[in-house]
Amino acid sequence: MPGTIRKRCVSLPAEHSHGHGHVHPVNFDPTAAEPDHYDAAPTAGRAYRIGIGGPVGSGKTALVAALCRALGDELNLAVVTNDIYTTEDADFLRKAGVLDVERIEAVQTGACPHTAIRDDITANLDAVERLEDRFPGLDLVIIESGGDNLTAVFSRGLADSQVFVVDVAGGDKVPRKGGPGVTTADLLVINKIDIAHLVGADMDVMTSDAHRMRGSLPVITQSLVDTPNAPAVADWVRSLVKAG
Ligand SMILES: Nc1nc2c(ncn2[C@@H]2O[C@H](COP(=O)(O)OP(=O)(O)O)[C@@H](O)[C@H]2O)c(=O)[nH]1
Numbered sequence: 001m002p003g004t005i006r007k008r009c010v011s012l013p014a015e016h017s018h019g020h021g022h023v024h025p026v027n028f029d030p031t032a033a034e035p036d037h038y039d040a041a042p043t044a045g046r047a048y049r050i051g052i053g054g055p056v057g058s059g060k061t062a063l064v065a066a067l068c069r070a071l072g073d074e075l076n077l078a079v080v081t082n083d084i085y086t087t088e089d090a091d092f093l094r095k096a097g098v099l100d101v102e103r104i105e106a107v108q109t110g111a112c113p114h115t116a117i118r119d120d121i122t123a124n125l126d127a128v129e130r131l132e133d134r135f136p137g138l139d140l141v142i143i144e145s146g147g148d149n150l151t152a153v154f155s156r157g158l159a160d161s162q163v164f165v166v167d168v169a170g171g172d173k174v175p176r177k178g179g180p181g182v183t184t185a186d187l188l189v190i191n192k193i194d195i196a197h198l199v200g201a202d203m204d205v206m207t208s209d210a211h212r213m214r215g216s217l218p219v220i221t222q223s224l225v226d227t228p229n230a231p232a233v234a235d236w237v238r239s240l241v242k243a244g
């Protein structure tokens with residue numbers, strides 16, 4: 001249960017500081033997932049939780065809005081956003097009118113977004129609990145991470161499944177650069193394929209690199225301009241929640 005997880009005291013190994021120093025041991029492997037300090041929580045009797053992470057501007061909030069449009073009528077859903085100093089993403093979603101404003105909670109992380117989704121997930125679990133109290137029988141909570149680099153992944157104690165969103169504007173090198181987001185997320189989304197030709201990104205290279213880095217884990221390429229309701233990602237989410 002979330003209550004037991006959040007009471008747990010977490011101490012990080014000294015050589016693995018998560019201040020902005022990012023000190024790693026000499027043999028640090030940047031493609032390996034870091035140890036998770038929280039156990040996965042049992043999913044029975046609570047909302048399924050999907051985390052959405054990825055670099056700033058890749059299209060996380062746009063994907064959250066798309067999923068609300070696609071699934072809002074069939075699932076009892078709510079959203080938690082994470083921003084460093086503002087509530088910008090929550091404000092955007094409220095203004096976009098994709099979901100009842102009461103169903104959107106904003107967490108201000110005050111620090112590196114990575115911290116609030118992995119190292120101390122308390123503020124996010126509190127936000128999820130507020131939503132579950134407000135909307136009994138909630139099926140799904142989508143948690144958007146603050147924009148971070150390629151290393152940000154969610155604790156399994158916070159997100160049951162996670163989506164990592166990159167976009168073509170970063171260049172077709174991004175998937176082969178790896179990092180735990182690209183290699184271990186349950187779903188990798190390569191977004192903004194409508195502008196690939198403008199930035200010279202080769203989609204064949206991006207998708208084949210992504211599959212090579214991820215083995216059997218799924219990859220979806222999409223454009224939220226061409227398909228504003230993100231049908232492929234919505235199908236993936238729907239099947240998880242139904243199975244969940
Ligand atoms: N051309 C194009 N723009 C997109 C797409 N998805 C998102 N955007 C735009 O990219 C910008 C950043 O998106 P946002 O969702 O705020 O990114 P976030 O920082 O990851 O949450 C916004 O101006 C979006 O409208 C897409 O598929 N194609």
Ligand SMILES: [Mg+2]
Nearest residue numbers: 060061089144
């Ligand atoms: Mg955002």
